[in-house]
Amino acid sequence: MEPLFELPIVLPPKGSRALLRSVYGQLRDAILDGRLQPDTRLPSTRAFAAAVGVSRNTAMAAYELLLSEGYLAVRPGSGTYVAAISPRPARRPPGEPGSDSRLNEAWRRLPALPGVDDECFPFDFRLGLPDKSAFPFPVWRRLSARALRAWSKTPAVYGQPQGRPALRAAIAKHVSFARAVSCSPEHIVVTAGAQQAFDLLARILVTRGRTVVAVEDPGYPPLRDAFTAAGARLAAIPVDDEGLRVDRLPDEARVICVTPSHQFPLGVTLSAKRRVALLEFAQERGAVVVEDDYDGEFRLGGRPLDALQTLDRTGSVCYVGTFSKSLFPELRLGFVVAPPWALEALVAAKACADWHCQTPSQDTLAAFIGEGHLARHVRKMGRVYAGRRAALLRAVSRHGGDWMHPVGDAVGLHLAAVLSPEIPAGELGSAAAVDGIRLHALERYSAEKPAPNGVVLGYGMIRSDRIDAAIERLAKIISRFE
Numbered sequence: 001m002e003p004l005f006e007l008p009i010v011l012p013p014k015g016s017r018a019l020l021r022s023v024y025g026q027l028r029d030a031i032l033d034g035r036l037q038p039d040t041r042l043p044s045t046r047a048f049a050a051a052v053g054v055s056r057n058t059a060m061a062a063y064e065l066l067l068s069e070g071y072l073a074v075r076p077g078s079g080t081y082v083a084a085i086s087p088r089p090a091r092r093p094p095g096e097p098g099s100d101s102r103l104n105e106a107w108r109r110l111p112a113l114p115g116v117d118d119e120c121f122p123f124d125f126r127l128g129l130p131d132k133s134a135f136p137f138p139v140w141r142r143l144s145a146r147a148l149r150a151w152s153k154t155p156a157v158y159g160q161p162q163g164r165p166a167l168r169a170a171i172a173k174h175v176s177f178a179r180a181v182s183c184s185p186e187h188i189v190v191t192a193g194a195q196q197a198f199d200l201l202a203r204i205l206v207t208r209g210r211t212v213v214a215v216e217d218p219g220y221p222p223l224r225d226a227f228t229a230a231g232a233r234l235a236a237i238p239v240d241d242e243g244l245r246v247d248r249l250p251d252e253a254r255v256i257c258v259t260p261s262h263q264f265p266l267g268v269t270l271s272a273k274r275r276v277a278l279l280e281f282a283q284e285r286g287a288v289v290v291e292d293d294y295d296g297e298f299r300l301g302g303r304p305l306d307a308l309q310t311l312d313r314t315g316s317v318c319y320v321g322t323f324s325k326s327l328f329p330e331l332r333l334g335f336v337v338a339p340p341w342a343l344e345a346l347v348a349a350k351a352c353a354d355w356h357c358q359t360p361s362q363d364t365l366a367a368f369i370g371e372g373h374l375a376r377h378v379r380k381m382g383r384v385y386a387g388r389r390a391a392l393l394r395a396v397s398r399h400g401g402d403w404m405h406p407v408g409d410a411v412g413l414h415l416a417a418v419l420s421p422e423i424p425a426g427e428l429g430s431a432a433a434v435d436g437i438r439l440h441a442l443e444r445y446s447a448e449k450p451a452p453n454g455v456v457l458g459y460g461m462i463r464s465d466r467i468d469a470a471i472e473r474l475a476k477i478i479s480r481f482e
Contacts (some may be wrong), residue, residue, distance in 0.1 A: 002047045008341050009034065009052045023054060025063040031082055031306070032290025038084040039135050042072070071113050091399045092352030095343040105175065106208075106231050111321040117223065122436040123470035124461040127265065127414050128295070131460050132328050134381065140364065141375055147363035161351035166360040170369035171321075171335050178297055178375070183337045189346050190357050193334045194292065194322035198223045198257075200319055200353060201290055201336065202230035205255050209233070214253040216244055218445040220264045223257055237448040239263055241407070243270030254287050260308055265445045267408020267416045269343040275308055282316040288342075289317045293414035297323040298382050306347055314337035323365065325413060325460075333357060333365055385413060388459035388467065395471035403478055407454075416442065423481050425453050431477050437470055 009026050012018050014441025030036045031228055042063075043051065049059040063080060066072040073083045102106075162168070168185035175181040191197040205211065215224050217236035224234060235253060238245050244258050256278065260270035270278070282289050291308045309319040322334035338346050350356070368374055392415055396404050403420040425441035432439055443451035462470065 002043050003041045005043045005048065005051055008395065010106070011053060019054065019468070020058055020061050020065075023052065023058060024065045027062060027066060028069075028071055031066075031085070035068050036082050036327055040082040041078075042080045042082070044079070048442045064395060075149075077277065106229050109228070120440040121433070123438070123466060123473070125414075125437065125439040125457040125459070125470070126461050127440060127456055127458040128325065128329075129458060129460045130325050130328060130381065131384065131411065133326060134377075134384065136373060136377060140368065143367045143371075144360065144364045145359045147367065150364065151360050155213065159356040159359050159362075161356050162347045163187075163188065163357065164359065164366060166370075167362045167366040168335075170366045174369050174374065175319075175321060175337065178378070179293065179321075180308050181337060182310060183319075187337050187340070187343065189336045189338060189343070189350055190362060191334045191336060191350065191359055192293075192332045192354065193324055193329075194320050195222055195226065195334075196353065197290075197320045197322075197334050197336045198226040198290070200346055201255075201320075201350040202227045203349045203352075204342065205288055206230040206232045211254050212250060212252045213255040213257065214249050215447065216259065216263065217447045218265055218442055219257070219447065220292070220294070221445060224447060227255070227257070234447065235302060239266055239268065240272055243268050244274065244278065246274050249281055251285065254285070255290060256282065256287060257290045257292065258308070259292045259294040260305070261293050261299075262409070262411040264292075264294050265416055265442060266452075267412065267414065269305060269409045269411065270308075272305060275305065275311060279308065279311060279314075279316060283314045291317050291319045293319065293321050297326050297378050298385055298413060299411050309337060312339075315341060318342060323374075326381075327365075328375065331361065331365070333361060338424050385459060386410070388462070388464050389415060391456060391464045391467045392459055395468040398468070399471045399475040400478065403475075404455075413460040414456050416454060416456050418452060418454040423453070423478055425455050428474075428477065428481070429455065432474060432481070435473060435477055437474055437477075438475075 007030055009023060012022050027036070042048065043058040045056055045063055049056040052059070061073060067074065071083055071085065073080060073081050100399060165185060167190055168188040171188050171190075172183050172185045175183065189200075191200065206213065211232050212235055213227045213232040214235045214237050216238065216239050228234060232255070234251050237248050243260060243263055249256065258270065258278065260275065262269065278289060281287065289308055289312075293307060296307075300347070307319060309317045316339070318339065319337040320334065321337070323331055324334070336346060389410060393406060396406060396417065403423055404417045406415055406417045408416050419428070426443055429439055429441045437459055439455050442454040442456060443449075446452070459467070
């Protein structure tokens with residue numbers, strides 16, 4: 001089969017003696033500019049001539065010139081390909097990236113997009129990543145195939161921005177059972193993960209340059225970025241062993257973002273007293289609480305406290321959930337349980353953003369939840385993560401009791417630990433990476449300095465039998481700082 005060739009070739013006036021030189025030059029420039037990438041297969045000279053509108057002799061001559069100069073290479077029995085040469089650097093206008101005044105001011109201030117951290121480490125304590133090895137992929141494939149078969153028999157239409165009715169019904173039933181969140185399918189908006197939920201809420205709640213948004217500090221940087229991009233004025237609120245310091249909220253705060261079930265990254269649970277105080281603050285000032293139920297489905301010990309949304313009686317809480325931790329992050333499906341007054345605007349914002357999430361994935365997830373597979377998987381992984389957390393606490397007690405002090409409650413997929421003052425967390429993280437241990441310092445998640453001197457250890461990516469050796473090796477690294 002001939003490859004597609006959509007490169008526009010502009011021919012000189014008919015009868016021009018520059019025809020060959022023009023075709024050759026445009027092909028060469030396309031190769032040098034990177035528009036024709038190395039290893040791209042070109043059409044045969046006959047197909048090229050027909051597509052461009054020149055004689056085959058002209059096409060053959062242009063190819064021969066490019067072959068002679070090393071821009072093309074012939075692979076016997078396969079065809080003619082662009083040679084493996086480095087394209088010339090693209091011409092860039094003056095000015096630093098992101099500095100151009102044509103950009104929205106908020107986007108000029110935002111940091112660069114985070115890269116994908118997929119390098120393999122012998123001991124991996126990355127945050128927020130579940131263990132996919134135990135996921136029931138055969139079940140998921142079966143449900144996915146069934147959803148695709150059903151979907152293939154329907155006419156091509158755009159879906160509902162709010163989400164597939166079957167998935168919204170499944171989510172409503174699941175959060176009611178698992179998190180005591182009271183809602184109906186009509187209250188739910190399906191999103192592309194929690195991050196899109198934050199972005200959509202920022203769009204509908206923030207008036208650029210005016211709205212004050214309170215965020216936990218340390219907290220989740222991508223959430224801060226979403227509200228910063230919307231033009232919010234951020235107020236960083238400290239966190240202690242009872243969670244968000246409600247008494248430090250500014251009176252002008254109109255949006256409060258909180259992770260009450262498992263504070264990110266310190267891991268503490270917002271106390272019952274502060275939950276009541278926070279809801280009273282929101283009610284008295286007409287503020288909105290964005291409740292991020294960050295990995296709250298994995299409570300590994302103790303009795304769970306009610307979600308803020310469950311306690312809310314005035315429509316002050318927007319509850320955000322995701323399946324990135326309970327299933328896998330590549331799924332990119334989450335949801336918002338919205339109060340009635342916010343629902344219409346939230347659905348409109350979703351339609352503006354991307355219209356709707358992928359239909360087959362929504363239907364597959366709806367069946368996965370409806371048939372009980374999600375609940376079974378969460379119970380199974382809860383036991384796995386509880387074992388890993390216990391192994392981590394034992395290892396810290398055995399090898400690092402004098403310099404590492406765990407904080408937070410038995411919830412979720414990571415453990416935070418405060419370090420002794422003489423051990424700089426940032427330098428420890430760099431030194432640990434050299435020795436094959438990936439971990440992050442708490443300062444990475446702080447909006448204001450000084451950040452807590454500590455580290456966070458995720459146990460979603462490391463097996464229980466690897467944890468003791470990792471902490472023992474970390475203790476040896478620590479000894480270099482003494």
